[in-house]
Amino acid sequence: MHRGSRRSNGCGACRRNKIKCDEVRPICGRCLRTDRECVYPPQFQFVDTNTRFGVPEMGQRPALWKAGAEDLKAKLSLLYGEGDDDGMIYKFQLLRYRSTTPSSSSRDSTPPVPNAPRLSRKEKLASALVASFENPPNGYRLHHLGRYMTEIPCRLGHNPALDVAVECLLQCHTQLLEANQFSQPSTQPSPEYMKALQILQNVIADPVLGTSADTVCATMLMAYYEMIAPEKRPHQYIAHAGGASKLISVRGPRCVRTSFEYSLFRTQRGRIVLEALLRGEHCFLLTDGWEDICPEKRDGIKFSSVDYLFESICSIPTLVKYVVDWKAGVSDLGMGEIIEYGRKLQQELRAASPRSSMVGNVEDNLGFEERQSSTLDDDFPLSLHFYSSEGAIFHTWRFMALIITDLCLVNLVADPRLRLSIADTARRICMCYEYASLSKPLGAQFLQVPLIIAYAVSDQKGKNWIIDKINLLMGGLYVTYTAEYLDCVSMMIMKSIR
Structure with a gap:
C-alpha cells in the first residue's frame, strides 16, 4: 500500500x-x-x-x-x-529503508552482516587440497605423496596443467574415500582425466610453461592419479612418473634452486633410480652436474640422511649394468674393477646411518626398535617400528640397496656369507610390514619396491607371504599383485643377477 x-x-x-x-x-x-x-x-x-x-x-x-x-x-x-x-x-x-546516516533510534542497533564473497576456483581447489591433508584417516591423507604437496595450494592459479591435475587428483581421492569393499573399478577413464591429459600435453608444448616446476608437479600428480583412481588398467608401476623424470632431466640440476623444486626432485629420485634399473642404464643423477646437488651448493635447502643415502643408491643401476655386461662378455671393465666398485658401494650402504644435520643436531627420529608383532605372525614374530616415516624410508631403501649390491657380488665372488646376508636383509624388509600397515594405503608406498626386491630372493613360503602382505597394503588402490607380475617386475629390475 x-x-x-x-x-x-x-x-x-x-x-x-x-x-x-x-x-x-x-x-x-x-x-x-x-x-x-x-x-x-x-x-x-x-x-x-x-x-x-x-x-x-x-x-x-x-x-x-x-x-x-x-x-x-x-x-x-x-x-x-x-x-x-x-x-x-x-x-x-x-520492503526498503534508505538513509545515508542512521537515525537516533537505530544507532545502537546491530549492523547488518555482509554476505561472504564467493570463492574463486583457485581458492576452492586450495581449500579442498588443504582439507585432504588433515580430514581423512591418516593412511588416506595426500601429504603422504611428498613434502611438496603442502606447497601446492599457494601455487594454484598460475599454471592450468597444475590446476586441472589437482582437480583430477582430488576427484579420485574422494572416490577412494567413498569406496567400499563391493565397489568395482571402472573400465573407462573419466572425462576429467582425459581433459587433464590434453591440458598437460598443451602446457608441456609451451616454451615457457613446459619445463616449469609447476608442470613437473602436475605430471607427478597425474602419475599418482593413475595409482589411486578406480579405473581398471594393466599393471604398470611407472606411468606419468617417467614423464616427470624426463622433465627433471631436461630442466637440469641448475633448476633445482628452491625448496619446492628440491622437494619435487627428492620425491621423484627413487623412481628415477628404478627407471634406470628397468632400462639397464646408468642413472643420470651421476652425470651432468647432478652429483653437485649438495648442502654446500644449495643454500636454504635442508639435507637429511636420506639425501646422503641416495647419493650411494644412485650407483646401484651402474653396478647392475657392469655385472650384466660382464656376464654377457661385453664389459669394458675387468672383474677386479667391478668387484672393487661393488665392495665400495657395499661398505657405504652398511655404514650409512643417521648423520648430523647442517646445524650439528643428530637426527634421532630416523631410528627404530624391534617390538613383538601385534598380528601374531608366526613367520615374523618381531617387527621393526620406526620413529618417523623419514626413518622408514631411510632404512627400507637401504635394505633394498644392500640386497641388490650383495646379489651383484654373489655373481662375481664365491662368498657364502653373502647369501646369508641377503636372506637376513630380506627378512628385515618383511619385518617393516606392521609399521607400514598403520598408514596404508597411501602412507605405505615406501615399502612397495623393497618388498618386490625381497620377493625376488625369498623361498616359496616367503614369496607367498609377501604376495599376501603387499596386497593388504595396496588393496585399497584397486591393484592386485600376482606371482606372475612380481616375477616379471623383479626380473626386469635385477636382470640376470638373481
Missing part, C-alpha cells in the same frame, strides 16, 4: 533550499562542493499482503497510520496485527 503523492528524493539540504538535487549518494554534488552535511531522509514503502477483503470498523483499526514519523518507524517492527471481533488480519511488510 503506497500512500501520498511522490515527493522529491533529494537530500535534506537541497530540499530546504528548494534547489534541484542530483541525488548522488552518499553525498550529492552540491553538498560535496559546499562541504556541508548531506543527509537523505528515510523512505518507506509498504505493501499490504492481506489476503482477506473485509474492512474493520474505524474503532478497531490499528492506529498505525495516525502515528508520527518516529512512532511510525518504531511500530514497523509489528508485522502482524489481529482484529478483535471478526478475526481480520493486517500484514505490513517493510
Whole structure:
C-alpha cells in the first residue's frame, strides 16, 4: 500500500533550499562542493499482503497510520496485527529503508552482516587440497605423496596443467574415500582425466610453461592419479612418473634452486633410480652436474640422511649394468674393477646411518626398535617400528640397496656369507610390514619396491607371504599383485643377477 503523492528524493539540504538535487549518494554534488552535511531522509514503502477483503470498523483499526514519523518507524517492527471481533488480519511488510546516516533510534542497533564473497576456483581447489591433508584417516591423507604437496595450494592459479591435475587428483581421492569393499573399478577413464591429459600435453608444448616446476608437479600428480583412481588398467608401476623424470632431466640440476623444486626432485629420485634399473642404464643423477646437488651448493635447502643415502643408491643401476655386461662378455671393465666398485658401494650402504644435520643436531627420529608383532605372525614374530616415516624410508631403501649390491657380488665372488646376508636383509624388509600397515594405503608406498626386491630372493613360503602382505597394503588402490607380475617386475629390475 503506497500512500501520498511522490515527493522529491533529494537530500535534506537541497530540499530546504528548494534547489534541484542530483541525488548522488552518499553525498550529492552540491553538498560535496559546499562541504556541508548531506543527509537523505528515510523512505518507506509498504505493501499490504492481506489476503482477506473485509474492512474493520474505524474503532478497531490499528492506529498505525495516525502515528508520527518516529512512532511510525518504531511500530514497523509489528508485522502482524489481529482484529478483535471478526478475526481480520493486517500484514505490513517493510520492503526498503534508505538513509545515508542512521537515525537516533537505530544507532545502537546491530549492523547488518555482509554476505561472504564467493570463492574463486583457485581458492576452492586450495581449500579442498588443504582439507585432504588433515580430514581423512591418516593412511588416506595426500601429504603422504611428498613434502611438496603442502606447497601446492599457494601455487594454484598460475599454471592450468597444475590446476586441472589437482582437480583430477582430488576427484579420485574422494572416490577412494567413498569406496567400499563391493565397489568395482571402472573400465573407462573419466572425462576429467582425459581433459587433464590434453591440458598437460598443451602446457608441456609451451616454451615457457613446459619445463616449469609447476608442470613437473602436475605430471607427478597425474602419475599418482593413475595409482589411486578406480579405473581398471594393466599393471604398470611407472606411468606419468617417467614423464616427470624426463622433465627433471631436461630442466637440469641448475633448476633445482628452491625448496619446492628440491622437494619435487627428492620425491621423484627413487623412481628415477628404478627407471634406470628397468632400462639397464646408468642413472643420470651421476652425470651432468647432478652429483653437485649438495648442502654446500644449495643454500636454504635442508639435507637429511636420506639425501646422503641416495647419493650411494644412485650407483646401484651402474653396478647392475657392469655385472650384466660382464656376464654377457661385453664389459669394458675387468672383474677386479667391478668387484672393487661393488665392495665400495657395499661398505657405504652398511655404514650409512643417521648423520648430523647442517646445524650439528643428530637426527634421532630416523631410528627404530624391534617390538613383538601385534598380528601374531608366526613367520615374523618381531617387527621393526620406526620413529618417523623419514626413518622408514631411510632404512627400507637401504635394505633394498644392500640386497641388490650383495646379489651383484654373489655373481662375481664365491662368498657364502653373502647369501646369508641377503636372506637376513630380506627378512628385515618383511619385518617393516606392521609399521607400514598403520598408514596404508597411501602412507605405505615406501615399502612397495623393497618388498618386490625381497620377493625376488625369498623361498616359496616367503614369496607367498609377501604376495599376501603387499596386497593388504595396496588393496585399497584397486591393484592386485600376482606371482606372475612380481616375477616379471623383479626380473626386469635385477636382470640376470638373481
